[in-house]
Amino acid sequence: MFEQLVDGILWDIALVIFFVGILWRIIDVLRRGTRRDLSVPRNSGVPGAIMANIRGFFPRREIAPRVRMKVIAGYMFHLGLLILLFFAAPHVKFIAEHITGFSWAAMPYWAFIVTAQVAFAGLILLWIHRLLHPVTRLISRRDDHVGAILVFLVMLTGCMALAEISSELRVFHRFTVELLMIYFPFSALMHAIMFVPSRAYSGATFGRRGVNL
Amino acid sequence: MAAENRHNSGRVRKIVLFCVFSLLVVVTVPLIPYAIDAYAVAGKQASVEKVAALENPAINLWNDVRQRNERTQGLTQVQGVDSGVLINKAGEDWRRFRVEQLVPYGAWFMGGILGAIVLYYLLKGTQMMPGGPTGVRIPRTTLNQRTAHWFTAGVFWLLAVTGLILLYGRFVLIPILGSEGFAVTASACKEMHNLFGPLFILAVVAMFVLFIKGNMYNLGDLKWFAKGGGMFGGHVSAGRFNAGEKTWFWLVIMFGSALCVSGLLLVLAALVPGREVLSLAHMFHGISAVLLIAVSFGHIYLGTVGVEGTLDSMTTGSVDAAWAKAHHDQWYAEMMNDSAAVEAADQEQGSGLVEGGVAKPGQAPGV
Amino acid sequence: MSTPLERGVETLKAQVDARVEAYFSSCTGCGVCAEACLFYLESGDPRYTPIYKTEPLRKVWKNDHTLLGKLSSSIGLSEPMTESDLSDWEELVYDGCSMCSRCSMVCPVGIDIAYLIRKVKEGLAAAGFVPEGLQMAGERALELGSPMGLTEKSLRNAISGLEKEAGVKIPIDVEGAEYLCMLSSAEIVMYSEYITALSKIFSAADITWTLSSKYFEATNTGVQKGDSGLAVQLLERMVKVATELKVKTVISPECGHAYTTFRWDGPNILGREYPFKVMHILELLDQLRADGKLKTSGSFDERLTYHDPCNISRRGGVLAQPRQLLNQFATNFVEMDECGEMNWCCGGGGGVSSNERAEPLRLKVFNIKKRQLDALNVSTLVTSCSNCRTMLEEGLEHNEMENIEVIGLTELLADHLE
Numbered sequence A: 001m002f003e004q005l006v007d008g009i010l011w012d013i014a015l016v017i018f019f020v021g022i023l024w025r026i027i028d029v030l031r032r033g034t035r036r037d038l039s040v041p042r043n044s045g046v047p048g049a050i051m052a053n054i055r056g057f058f059p060r061r062e063i064a065p066r067v068r069m070k071v072i073a074g075y076m077f078h079l080g081l082l083i084l085l086f087f088a089a090p091h092v093k094f095i096a097e098h099i100t101g102f103s104w105a106a107m108p109y110w111a112f113i114v115t116a117q118v119a120f121a122g123l124i125l126l127w128i129h130r131l132l133h134p135v136t137r138l139i140s141r142r143d144d145h146v147g148a149i150l151v152f153l154v155m156l157t158g159c160m161a162l163a164e165i166s167s168e169l170r171v172f173h174r175f176t177v178e179l180l181m182i183y184f185p186f187s188a189l190m191h192a193i194m195f196v197p198s199r200a201y202s203g204a205t206f207g208r209r210g211v212n213l
Numbered sequence B: 001m002a003a004e005n006r007h008n009s010g011r012v013r014k015i016v017l018f019c020v021f022s023l024l025v026v027v028t029v030p031l032i033p034y035a036i037d038a039y040a041v042a043g044k045q046a047s048v049e050k051v052a053a054l055e056n057p058a059i060n061l062w063n064d065v066r067q068r069n070e071r072t073q074g075l076t077q078v079q080g081v082d083s084g085v086l087i088n089k090a091g092e093d094w095r096r097f098r099v100e101q102l103v104p105y106g107a108w109f110m111g112g113i114l115g116a117i118v119l120y121y122l123l124k125g126t127q128m129m130p131g132g133p134t135g136v137r138i139p140r141t142t143l144n145q146r147t148a149h150w151f152t153a154g155v156f157w158l159l160a161v162t163g164l165i166l167l168y169g170r171f172v173l174i175p176i177l178g179s180e181g182f183a184v185t186a187s188a189c190k191e192m193h194n195l196f197g198p199l200f201i202l203a204v205v206a207m208f209v210l211f212i213k214g215n216m217y218n219l220g221d222l223k224w225f226a227k228g229g230g231m232f233g234g235h236v237s238a239g240r241f242n243a244g245e246k247t248w249f250w251l252v253i254m255f256g257s258a259l260c261v262s263g264l265l266l267v268l269a270a271l272v273p274g275r276e277v278l279s280l281a282h283m284f285h286g287i288s289a290v291l292l293i294a295v296s297f298g299h300i301y302l303g304t305v306g307v308e309g310t311l312d313s314m315t316t317g318s319v320d321a322a323w324a325k326a327h328h329d330q331w332y333a334e335m336m337n338d339s340a341a342v343e344a345a346d347q348e349q350g351s352g353l354v355e356g357g358v359a360k361p362g363q364a365p366g367v
Numbered sequence C: 001m002s003t004p005l006e007r008g009v010e011t012l013k014a015q016v017d018a019r020v021e022a023y024f025s026s027c028t029g030c031g032v033c034a035e036a037c038l039f040y041l042e043s044g045d046p047r048y049t050p051i052y053k054t055e056p057l058r059k060v061w062k063n064d065h066t067l068l069g070k071l072s073s074s075i076g077l078s079e080p081m082t083e084s085d086l087s088d089w090e091e092l093v094y095d096g097c098s099m100c101s102r103c104s105m106v107c108p109v110g111i112d113i114a115y116l117i118r119k120v121k122e123g124l125a126a127a128g129f130v131p132e133g134l135q136m137a138g139e140r141a142l143e144l145g146s147p148m149g150l151t152e153k154s155l156r157n158a159i160s161g162l163e164k165e166a167g168v169k170i171p172i173d174v175e176g177a178e179y180l181c182m183l184s185s186a187e188i189v190m191y192s193e194y195i196t197a198l199s200k201i202f203s204a205a206d207i208t209w210t211l212s213s214k215y216f217e218a219t220n221t222g223v224q225k226g227d228s229g230l231a232v233q234l235l236e237r238m239v240k241v242a243t244e245l246k247v248k249t250v251i252s253p254e255c256g257h258a259y260t261t262f263r264w265d266g267p268n269i270l271g272r273e274y275p276f277k278v279m280h281i282l283e284l285l286d287q288l289r290a291d292g293k294l295k296t297s298g299s300f301d302e303r304l305t306y307h308d309p310c311n312i313s314r315r316g317g318v319l320a321q322p323r324q325l326l327n328q329f330a331t332n333f334v335e336m337d338e339c340g341e342m343n344w345c346c347g348g349g350g351g352v353s354s355n356e357r358a359e360p361l362r363l364k365v366f367n368i369k370k371r372q373l374d375a376l377n378v379s380t381l382v383t384s385c386s387n388c389r390t391m392l393e394e395g396l397e398h399n400e401m402e403n404i405e406v407i408g409l410t411e412l413l414a415d416h417l418e
């Protein structure tokens, strides 16, 4: 019963909410539009927007020592999660069967374990840091914590199901994934997509003025 | 604003307390009936052995197979460690140890400590700060130290819960979940336990590096022990860490390392020659785990409801002067001389800030 | 539109545009921005975290522009805005932020936080939560034409004094001049050497220029206060005199926010392009240098450094020019450890300098500059913003570092003309 629900209708609902939600959020930004900048530019804004999107991945030298922990843990978690998402053997199989129709090389078991450990360490550290640092404690909202916990649960159930001995664990994992997908478009998790236009807007503004963001 | 922050930290504290206590209850309560049961099983086993000692014509062959008297090795074409052994005595010893000693005594030990703590709490209640909080804050831990602490705590409890389920689940969970349900749970727990294990190695190393300073024993600690740490009244003098805290630190480092090494051996079983090494590793793993879990109850108790104001040092990073004076008088005197540090922590408290933010540019704290 | 709260909330609602939406949608609450802000770092108070200063706008956006927010507002679940959501932020935004934009440079998801804070100011100003000093400056700017209360008469007096004293000719209201130079009040009252320097430089380069008596003020209190209506009125005056005098280029003086306001934000605030060009005085000087019209002689051998005004460097893009100009004659020019687009603010931008209440905090955050200067051991500090200059002088005096002389770049250059 639960299994059918999770594999069937709930999955469809989650998919729709996930994609429609994200699309709607993006359209909501674009719909508002920005007025054409009437000042005479020093440089074109386009390279600025592109450069800001690239440079944003690296902390500025001036503050790097002060944010070392956030950057390292952040990369551990984000890279780990991305790799798990696209290269874990069960995921590759699932994507090939349900979405793309073709597959690619999956990670060996040991690589999966190591990646998961790195990602978990990153996530746990980030969350502890969020709770302990006076700044992040002040500016974090329920949304941020719910997002962190949901992602943690998704990863945890995924690893629990690793032995693939029972369909219960697989279903449980898929269920948490569906919760995450439904929650995603309404939450701060949207940063995974919105960072692109954000960096582009700022990068273009500064780029027009001849400043590298 | 400040009041609101204090209110918030009160709420956080309540949540932490609630979580810790529900964890304790969940982990230990189901063990108690089992431990009684296991005791009865052990009794029965003993009477069975007496029967086996009777004369029997085939007894010699069987004794050889069972390797009762000496280690005998048969011949076989199968290559591998112990492949010529029909029934491995070492394996049987290990099984016996696990079922007859580790499981019941572990349960008694953990339950006993928990009971003692509850009893102590009922008798003594929370130890309040003498004279109440002064509002003067003294910085006690850095952001890195606190991060390492909670990282260790988090990983430790993930491992403890999954480990205890693997150790006691057969007896406690099968009645609830059924065999199949438990099989699933156990598989999940095994995956999680193996996954998080290596993170615990990192945690122990981080704890060692960040907390070693101030945790070396000195002569004054003997006095502290002699007075029972002030548990039964009387004033005890202590520096930055008292002898109890130092002992907890070294227990974590030593038994934590034992857990790491033995755990690694068990995970990489395929690379380990010989069953004896593995059963030994398992023994160490079980004993160290039970010990650390039991002592951690005491640690958690003292850090939360046991002594007012202690939790602050691991949440906000600063403690009240009254707390410092009562429990760490020598350290308190040192800190009061360093008035600049106290002032900084004081200011932060007013705005809800604690450590971590006060470092100046150019003196990056490396957080 | 009756109560202050309603006015504030309505104004904030109107501020939400695509950028605000994208920015708030992508903030992860990582706290990196705090590590770039001098107010947080020097005070140690997490409430000075840049993104926290935008809280009123974020709340309005959340309640009014997101699906979940709208849903929960409609069933009464969301926390509605209260007056303290605005009044509590007055101090954070006006006293605890110099609009230096340093935070905007470091946000991992690329949020231009200063842009958001500027919008928060609109809401606070509409609700009337503005520090007294800034409020008064705005009124004086509107009534008298200058936030310091200077009038046409003060200008004329100052100019005739200068002409007598330095023996230079200072043209006023010359129609058809190539350049119209705007001024900041401080340059008339305290740093009139700047005007003398202009005259020397223009005559050396042999180009026509003029001041305007009708409206000379370059600063824009409307922008500092967050009052777009006021900003528009002040900008219109500038456009009017420039058009009437038929100049080709308007020169923004040594003033940071005047430059960003004129050069970059002005056309957008007004909603139309200018019929003339706007340049910062340093841009012009550097162009003249490149064209060979501005030759220097002699050298300045004392150890000196350049303080980048945030609005000219980071938000204005005038980064290479001051360095090229200085390198012509300064033989002992050293840079601060963090300079150019990542400079540290003097602490007095964004209207903080007009806000007496903020003085203790401002002097506290000056410690960053103090440490930077201590590390360099310079005897001269060059800058190109009269507001920075005042702030630097006050800060140095407060820290008993008067052995360092603060001077404007234009002035220093004029002293080394061929």
Ligand code: SF4
Pocket (backbone or CB within 6 Å): A139, C026, C027, C028, C029, C030, C031, C032, C033, C034, C051, C106, C107, C108, C109, C110, C111, C113
């Ligand atoms: S640095 Fe950017 S993403 Fe991080 S808290 Fe500040 S504004 Fe938000």
Ligand code: SF4
Pocket (backbone or CB within 6 Å): C036, C037, C038, C039, C049, C050, C053, C096, C097, C098, C099, C100, C101, C102, C103, C104, C113, C114, C117
């Ligand atoms: S603009 Fe400058 S002062 Fe204002 S919040 Fe950002 S870094 Fe701080």
